[in-house]
Amino acid sequence: MIRNYFKIAWRNLRKNKLYAVISIIGLTIGLTVGVLIMIWIQDEMSYDKIFKDAEQIYRVNVDGKMGDNSFYAGYTPPPAGAALVDNFPEVESYTRIYRPNTDVLESKTDDGKHFFNEPEIYAVDPNFLEILTYPLAQGDPKTCLQETNSIVITPQIAQKYFGSNNPMGKILYYGKNKQPLKVTGVLKDLTNLAATVKFDMLMPVNNFEEVAYFNWSWVWLNMATYVKLTDQAAKEPNALARLESKFPEMLRTQAASAFDRIGQPYDEFLKNGNHWDIHLQSLTDIHLRSGDIVSTISDQGNIQNIYIFGLIAFFIIVLACVNFTNLATAQASKRRKEIGIRKVLGSLRGQLIRQFLAEAFLYTIISAVFAVSLVALILPSFNALSGKTIPLSSIFSNGIWLILLGMTVLTAFLAGIYPAFYLTSFNPVHVLKGSITSIKVGVLRNGLIVFQFVVAIVMVISSLVIFTQLKFAQHRDLGYDKEHILVINNTEKLDVGAETFRQEIAALPHVKEASISTGIFTKGAFGDFYVPQTSESNHPVAKDISLSSYLVDDHFIATLNLKVEKGRGFNAKFNDSLSVVINETAAKQIGWENPIGQKIRYPGGNMEYYTVIGVVKDFNLESLHNTILPFALFSKRSKSYDTDVSFISLKYKSDDPQKLIAAIENKWKNYQQDVPFDYSFLNDDLNAAYSSDRQMASLFGVFTALSIFVACLGLFGLVAFTAQQRTKEIGIRKVLGARVSGIVKLLSMDFLRLIILALIVASPIAWLAMNHWLQDFAYRIAIPWWTFVVAGTAALGIALVTISFQAIKAAMANPVKSLRTE
Structure with a gap:
């Protein structure tokens, strides 16, 4: 009996090729995305479980x-x-x-x-x-x-x-x-x-x-x-x-x-x-549930991404199932006589339900085979996009096969259960007498179309917000110059020759400034306790404060173009060995309205007192995920602490920095033969801080495109079927003088109204989701209004193109042939 079910299912598949191709492509995409995301989730959740005990x-x-x-x-x-x-x-x-x-x-x-x-x-x-x-x-x-x-x-x-x-x-x-x-x-x-x-x-x-x-x-x-x-x-x-x-x-x-x-x-x-x-x-x-726990040695992910991509996998599979359901119910008018005859000849409803579920399983099994092949083909590209190194062998692990089997069965059930029960519900007497002239599933089918485009529009809006936030992070004023800054690493290896080397490279053509410091942005800082020693009148005694800091030379502020709001920076004309420059946040937390001349004591070293000589405008030490912290710059002449690490930052004005780098490397070799020359660009270091965000954005963008494609695929099939059902009507309208544009409008308007409804439903959902996601950034955009306009326009435009292809084809058909159609 089961063999017979699948034999009949195969015949129906071959008979309805367009319907079959659209359904299989949709299910294949859904299962492919599902498998890729499940592999990714399995990898994320397996961290550190390989260790004994x-x-x-x-x-x-x-x-x-x-x-x-x-x-x-x-x-x-x-x-x-x-x-x-x-x-x-x-x-x-x-x-x-x-x-x-x-x-x-x-x-x-x-x-x-x-x-x-x-x-x-x-x-x-x-x-x-x-x-x-x-x-x-x-x-x-x-x-x-x-x-x-x-x-x-x-x-x-x-x-x-x-x-x-x-x-x-x-x-x-x-x-x-x-x-x-x-x-x-x-x-x-x-x-x-x-x-x-x-x-x-x-x-x-x-x-x-x-x-x-x-x-x-x-x-x-x-x-x-x-x-x-x-x-x-x-x-x-x-x-x-x-x-x-x-x-x-x-x-x-x-x-x-x-x-x-x-x-x-x-x-x-x-x-x-x-x-x-x-x-x-x-x-x-540790990997997924570390939240804001700071660590530079741990590869820390985010459990939120598991939930996000798990939902994406679920919704894309559901979109594919919705396509199958919509197209299957749309075919009901073709198959009602078949069902009526089967019932008259003694078929039980349970047998018919199993028949339609067998068809759904056949489509899904074919799609699963294609999906596995597609996953094997695109896994290297997926790894490159996600920053993973998931091996091909992971596809064939027992866990993934069980997941794939479960996804296949669930997808077949979700895709086939409603058509199976719906198509077998017809009264055979009414069907064979022809008293059922139309199938009233419009409300459900329209609801499913709205659901598909709600998912697609939410993902479009989310993608636009994510990319806008990343663009904001890359172009926001960080409080210093990040362009044309070359960072030379490991300069502590130059020992006493570091200053002479700095002077030599500062004299090179196209070099504007060069500075030595114990730290540079994105690469950490020294942190310790400090005790403010005075407070101004009408203010409480200042609390102890934790400051991150660098030891810097007199050129650091000019090289990075930090903005001095009050006082001055370090200068060789002064004895700044016991001076400090703080940022605005440090002054605010201590409670100083006029910080210049105030003192802080460093409990380490020799318990020195440092006099504030300047206040610089706040700057972002790390990425925009982190808030601006109280920060201090101490003169290298103070030698209050030693971090045993040093960098030289230089600002250049050349559009071709490679010649400059080659010249600097030659000078490096004169000072240190046994230490390889190592450098980076500050802008690249900052961009690296957003690598995981960019990976998420790229994956999200790809999945968004696929969700739109799957939604439009189903819409394409429904429009084709609708045009086929209304062939005679279209022919009559043309004979009576209807224009092609009028017929296209006739076939399009009902669907476009559904897209507009989907936009109305999707907008608040997307706003809530993205507002939650943006909380992970200390400095973030307000969700722009234009993302909703662009998403809605894009959805309408893509849907209109999808609909128009079939609508124009139907409208331009010869009306004589249309009227001859049974």
């Missing part, structure tokens, strides 16, 4: 507040892990990650020396690979990081330094002192590994003196700490909450001396409304 591992985060500034960071002070293990039996073990500054790695082979700047070297505790079980191709995870002069590398690094030779036991030379490191392990390829933390090399953390030096500190937040809880603590309900409730008392004991050392008695710190709390975050939650 992942459910027992947690990252330690610090939630802090000082004055008006709050932060939540995926970093801890160095002693946090050991303190948790020592004080709480629920914490079984810990391991830490420290990310040092970019440094040079050198190898010596038969064909000479090889030097590379390596930014992805992480320093870790010896047990790192035992807790976070990254797969090793060679070496023992228990011993490979035990020795101080050891290093574990990826296959890519092995190939880069040693070619096809076995890297085990080979020596690499690290940093300025060319410290020899022996290769004791080779990781498996991490490219496709779903892990939030990826790296090129691992070396023991005890190679870095600064970590050992700050082992007293509970405010030096430069370590990522992971703890492993006991099996019982990880599984027992509410155990995590009970454990975290004990942390404040532990901090009061452990951190008190550290806060005293920086001039911030801990109890007084808390009484002033501040806090310094520790929380545990599940390892498997």
Whole structure:
């Protein structure tokens, strides 16, 4: 019987080729999008689940507040892990990650020396690979990081330094002192590994003196700490909450001396409304549920994107099902006699329902085969668009096959259930007598058309808003010049020659200004506590404040064209070693209306007092996702702190910077032969901060185009069928003198009214959705009115083109042939 159902379904498919092609194309697109998004979602949700005992591992985060500034960071002070293990039996073990500054790695082979700047070297505790079980191709995870002069590398690094030779036991030379490191392990390829933390090399953390030096500190937040809880603590309900409730008392004991050392008695710190709390975050939650938690070593996604793209997949599949339903019910007038005869000959309604569901399954199975082939074909392009490295083999994983099977069955059911019940509901006596002259499904069919275009218009409006926000981010005045700024990295490697090198490149043609600083926008900043020492009359005593800062030379403000609102910048004519320039936000948070001449004390170093000599207009340190923070510029002559990192920024006026870069690189080699010249353009660095947003926008744009295509595909089929149904009417109208334009209007108006209704319904939905999405940006656009106009005009225009193609064809047909049509 089942075989017979599918045989009849195949005959009907061949008989109604246009209907079949439109339905299959729509279902194929729906399933293709569904499979691609499911693969993407599966990859996003699988992060860190590859590690052994992942459910027992947690990252330690610090939630802090000082004055008006709050932060939540995926970093801890160095002693946090050991303190948790020592004080709480629920914490079984810990391991830490420290990310040092970019440094040079050198190898010596038969064909000479090889030097590379390596930014992805992480320093870790010896047990790192035992807790976070990254797969090793060679070496023992228990011993490979035990020795101080050891290093574990990826296959890519092995190939880069040693070619096809076995890297085990080979020596690499690290940093300025060319410290020899022996290769004791080779990781498996991490490219496709779903892990939030990826790296090129691992070396023991005890190679870095600064970590050992700050082992007293509970405010030096430069370590990522992971703890492993006991099996019982990880599984027992509410155990995590009970454990975290004990942390404040532990901090009061452990951190008190550290806060005293920086001039911030801990109890007084808390009484002033501040806090310094520790929380545990599940390892498997880090990638998607980190929200505003700051981390520069974790690949952090957004759970909101899972919901967005999951809805897109669902709606595009539903659009394809709506096409099938609309076209199937539109065909009802053709098939009612078939159904009537079948019922008269004894067919039960259940059998007829199964027949129509079999047809839906046949269409869907054919579409699923095409969809899988299409996914395999376009997966590389999808990876490029989404920034993923999903392998082709993922299509054939058991999980994806189950998802595809479920999607196929669900799609067939959704597409076929209404036509099956509707078409089998006719009374055979009335059908065969011809008393049923029309099929009254207009309300439902029109409702489905409106639904399709509501989805399409919402996605069009959303795409326009997303692209407008990104354009706003790229062109907004950030408070400094970002165009024609070249950033030279690793200039700390020049040591005392850095200033001479800066002077030489500043003298090159086309260079307007050049400056040395310990930081540059988009690449982080030094942050610490400061104590304002005075407040103006009628104002309360200023609270302690957390400031991000750079040490800069006298040329920094001019090079970046920062706008000095009050006072002055640094100048060689003055002794600015104890001077500071702050931004407007810092002045406002402290409560200074006239900041010039006021003082702040730095609790670190020698407890120096710094006098405010200038206020610069606020500028965005990072992307527009982040608010402007209190910021300070200190003169390099102050030497109050040392970040061991340096950049040279230069402003050029050449339209062809490559010649300038070549000239700078030649001068670099005169100063430093063993450090590769490394540079970037500030504008490119800023654009990179929006890479994930652009990827989302690109995917959203593609899915929007597909949703419009699927909606128009169904509209095309319905117009074709309507024109066919009204063939005689059109012929009569032409004989009576109707023009082609009048007939096109006749066939178009009903559909265009539905598109206008869809626009009215879609507009508030799109506004609400985009208003929610924009909340992720600290600085954002107001949703422009023109996006609704453009979306509506585009929808009407595309629909009109779709309708007109068939309407004009029907209107221009020979009326004699039309009137002969049975």
